[in-house]
Amino acid sequence: xxxxxxxxxxxxxxxxxxxxxxxxxxxxxxxxxxxxxxxxxxxxxxxxxxxxxxxxxxxxxxxxxxxxxxxxxxxxxxxxxxxxxxxxxxxxxxxxxxxxxxxxxxxxxxxxxxxxxxxxxxxxxxxxxxxxxxxxxxxxxxxxxxxxxxxxxxxxxxxxxxxxxxxxxxxxxxxxxxxxxxxxxxxxxxxxxxxxxxxxx
Numbered sequence: 001x002x003x004x005x006x007x008x009x010x011x012x013x014x015x016x017x018x019x020x021x022x023x024x025x026x027x028x029x030x031x032x033x034x035x036x037x038x039x040x041x042x043x044x045x046x047x048x049x050x051x052x053x054x055x056x057x058x059x060x061x062x063x064x065x066x067x068x069x070x071x072x073x074x075x076x077x078x079x080x081x082x083x084x085x086x087x088x089x090x091x092x093x094x095x096x097x098x099x100x101x102x103x104x105x106x107x108x109x110x111x112x113x114x115x116x117x118x119x120x121x122x123x124x125x126x127x128x129x130x131x132x133x134x135x136x137x138x139x140x141x142x143x144x145x146x147x148x149x150x151x152x153x154x155x156x157x158x159x160x161x162x163x164x165x166x167x168x169x170x171x172x173x174x175x176x177x178x179x180x181x182x183x184x185x186x187x188x189x190x191x192x193x194x195x196x197x198x199x200x201x
Contacts, residue, residue, distance in 0.1 A: 005060045006030065007076070009116050011100040012053050015041065023051060023070060024100050025059065026116070031108035032100075035061060035068040050075045053096045054120060077117075081124045091129040095119065095136055102144065102200065109143045122173040130186060135176040137193050138168040146200055161185075161192060 008025040011032070016022040021040045026032050040047040050057060050073045060072035082088045099116070103109065119136045126132050141147045147169070164185075168176060181189070 002063055003061065003071075004029075004063070005058065005072075007113070008057055008059050009113055010051060010053055010055045010057060011096050011103075013037075013051055021047075021051060026099070026103065026112060028108070028111075028113050031106045032103045033061075033068055034105065035059075035070045037070040037073075040070075047073060052078060054079055054092060054116070056117065056120075077120070079120070082120070085129075088123050088126075088129045091133045092120065092123055095133055098137065098197070099140060102140065109140075112140075112143060115139055115143070118173055122177065126177055128177055130190065131176060131179065131181065132173055134189060134193055135168045135171075135173050137197070138165060141196065141200075142169050147196065157192060161189060164189060165192065 006027045006029050008027040011024040011026055013021045013023045016036060019039050019041050021037045023035050023037050023040075024032065025035060037045075037047050037051060039045050040051060047070070055075050056077035058074040058076060059070055062069040062071050079089065079092065082092060095116075099112075103112075115136065119132065122132050123129060138147065147165075164179070164181075167179070
């Protein structure tokens with residue numbers, strides 16, 4: 001396979017050399033990959049405006065002997081409707097960063113693209129971005145096989161938090177949106193999830 005056109009989510013990017021960028025993509029077909037967008041740091045680059053984190057894109061790739069080269073890109077969806085909220089954009093970029101850190105290169109997770117797309121859609125209307133992020137975090141961990149059945153484990157965590165974590169795992173994001181948490185409950189849930197993540201990342 002020398003060339004491929006596929007749909008991808010941009011998980012992040014970093015500067016590479018003087019004029020290029022290294023782009024981290026997730027595709028259902030290839031899993032997580034890294035590709036080089038040559039000349040993308042130039043003002044006149046054809047990639048300008050297309051390489052934003054969490055954009056849904058159609059990419060054309062060339063598989064060279066050492067690197068995968070991004071040759072063409074078409075943006076299908078952006079975070080335009082979220083960028084007006086600092087809280088929302090901060091949380092969604094945290095989701096991208098966490099996903100990029102946790103998913104190994106070439107690792108495939110069933111329907112991860114659908115989960116990311118559903119999360120972005122929920123963020124457009126949500127009034128509870130942190131709660132939706134918590135739902136995404138637990139669902140990603142579940143896809144990776146990194147969390148237990150919260151209903152059956154023995155732990156010092158209060159039973160109400162175990163029930164909520166299991167709810168996050170099994171319920172659609174639209175239902176997670178409806179749950180009303182007190183501020184203390186939200187903070188404690190976040191601490192539990194952060195502790196789980198700290199043992200993995």
